Amino acid sequence: MVTQIIYKTLLASFILVLSLLVAMYSTLIERKVAGWFQDRHGPNRAGPWGLLQPLADGVKLFFKEEFMPGSADKLLYILGPSLTMFVALLTSAVIPWGPDLVINGTAYPMQVADVNIGILFVFAILSIGVYGIMIGGWASNNKYALLGAVRASSQMISYELAMSLSIITIVMMTGSLSMREIVAQQQGFSWNIFYQPLGFLIFLICAFAETNRSPFDLPECETELVGGYHTEYSSMKLGFYLFAEYINMFISGAVMATLFLGGYHFPGLDKLGLSPNVFAFVSFMVLFTKITFFGFIYMWIRWTLPRFRYDQLMKLGWKSLIPLAILNVVITGVVILLNQ
Amino acid sequence: MFTQYIFHFLSVMALFSAVMMLASKKPIHSVLFLTLTFFAIAGHYVLLNAQFLAVVHVIVYAGAIMVLFLFTVMLLNLNKDERSPKPMWVNIMAFIAGGMLMLTLIGIFRGYEIRSLQDPMTTQIGLVKNLGKVLYHDYLVPFELSSVLFLTAMVGAVLLGKKEQL
Incomplete structure (x- = not known):
């Protein structure tokens, strides 16, 4: 019992540090990718290949002047970025990061909490994720911040619907709400993406909207709203908002890889006859590669597509994605019924 | 033992935030305290081994309904206390009506025999x-x-x- 608690604490800390590290270096990779797409070098002054750039940025953010608008609601102003960061880190608890580790003959699952309603937990976190932005945007007492917050919340509520509907098909196919069970059923090459290509596409589009990434980054649209919901934020509070976006990218990539790309499974990997711990490590690296792939897609799209207009965004969500997702649910239901 | 402490913590949190919801001057604070109450109640569901109910409670109430409330309050910007002061008779009427509701509730629960629930850990109904x-x-x-x-x-x-x- 005690070893279990120690193990879970270690695992949770490891995932926390990993998420922060990945988010840190995503900022560098994002700028490198941008440089590549625009035929320039990107940051290369701090350290070899600009490897120290995230550190320099972090130090800069910490030492910037801390400014709070006089008319702001003090407590809520601080609560906003803290809540955003907290919620961004919470989802990683239910993601199965790899097969069981075996230490001294006991199996330790590489998942912090194997709740039997894992997917719903992800949705619950997703649905409260909007609070941080709304509270921060409102507490700043600035019209641009408020507009950004209102945009963010209505966008996230709208796209949550299509996202949940596209997941329902996965739940129907696997017959379980547990993330662990869903990964277990995609062993080898029977990944969900081959059975649910439409569902995957809808989920991917919605993930862009939920993480407020371009082309759906209207909450912080600088041509209209100065800086959007974090206009009045400075120093590390702004850093938290920006950082949370990258953590969200990482975690949403992990969720997508888990639900659609077979999680930590790779065809033929379990037939190599590796020892359990090496196998767990290799599987974890497989999952990590898939997440990196999604991270690259996020950046790829950002530097390729222009930003949507707000009415286009709403039209896409309500008039295209939701009907398509419902159609997908109906078709899946019929196919499952016929195959019974 | 440990669950008892969590139960006490959650109950205090639920009651405190429910009272604060009524006592807060700003409507936005009221909305946020109500959300906190919902989270405390979701915690109670988890203690009763009803994780599904807990999560659905969070999704529906905290995630959807309260976000819409927050949205409306923000858009209307009800922050400034512009509501016209109510006349005295409205307050008296509200007091009498609320008091009668409370009397009724007390009357109901006095005659109500509290049955001991079946252990939710064994029935696993949640x-x-x-x-x-x-x-x-x-x-x-x-x-x-x-x-x-x-x-x-x-x-x-x-x-x-x-x-x-x-």
Whole structure:
């Protein structure tokens, strides 16, 4: 019992540090990718290949002047970025990061909490994720911040619907709400993406909207709203908002890889006859590669597509994605019924 | 023992935030305290081994309904206390009506014998499998009827929201 608690604490800390590290270096990779797409070098002054750039940025953010608008609601102003960061880190608890580790003959699952309603937990976190932005945007007492917050919340509520509907098909196919069970059923090459290509596409589009990434980054649209919901934020509070976006990218990539790309499974990997711990490590690296792939897609799209207009965004969500997702649910239901 | 401490913590949190919801001056604070109350209640569900209910509670109340409340309060910017002061007789009437409701509730619960619940850890009724079976097997017709009710409410809301005459 005690070893279990120690193990879970270690695992949770490891995932926390990993998420922060990945988010840190995503900022560098994002700028490198941008440089590549625009035929320039990107940051290369701090350290070899600009490897120290995230550190320099972090130090800069910490030492910037801390400014709070006089008319702001003090407590809520601080609560906003803290809540955003907290919620961004919470989802990683239910993601199965790899097969069981075996230490001294006991199996330790590489998942912090194997709740039997894992997917719903992800949705619950997703649905409260909007609070941080709304509270921060409102507490700043600035019209641009408020507009950004209102945009963010209505966008996230709208796209949550299509996202949940596209997941329902996965739940129907696997017959379980547990993330662990869903990964277990995609062993080898029977990944969900081959059975649910439409569902995957809808989920991917919605993930862009939920993480407020371009082309759906209207909450912080600088041509209209100065800086959007974090206009009045400075120093590390702004850093938290920006950082949370990258953590969200990482975690949403992990969720997508888990639900659609077979999680930590790779065809033929379990037939190599590796020892359990090496196998767990290799599987974890497989999952990590898939997440990196999604991270690259996020950046790829950002530097390729222009930003949507707000009415286009709403039209896409309500008039295209939701009907398509419902159609997908109906078709899946019929196919499952016929195959019974 | 440990769960007892959590139970006390959650109960204090629920009561405190419920009182603060009523006592707060700013409507936004009230909304946020109500959200906190919902989280405390979701915690109680988890203690009762009803994780499905807890998560659905968070998704529906904290994630959807309260976000819409927050949204409305923000858009209307009710922050400045511009509501006209109510006349005295309204306050007196509200006091009498509320007091009568409280008397009724006390009367009901005085005569009510508290049955000891079956242990939720052994019945596992709050888990999604058992709950699904009960809902879709024993109570299928009421369940479907309630979804029709929701649809009616939705159609009504759209109808009221339309500006032009149909």
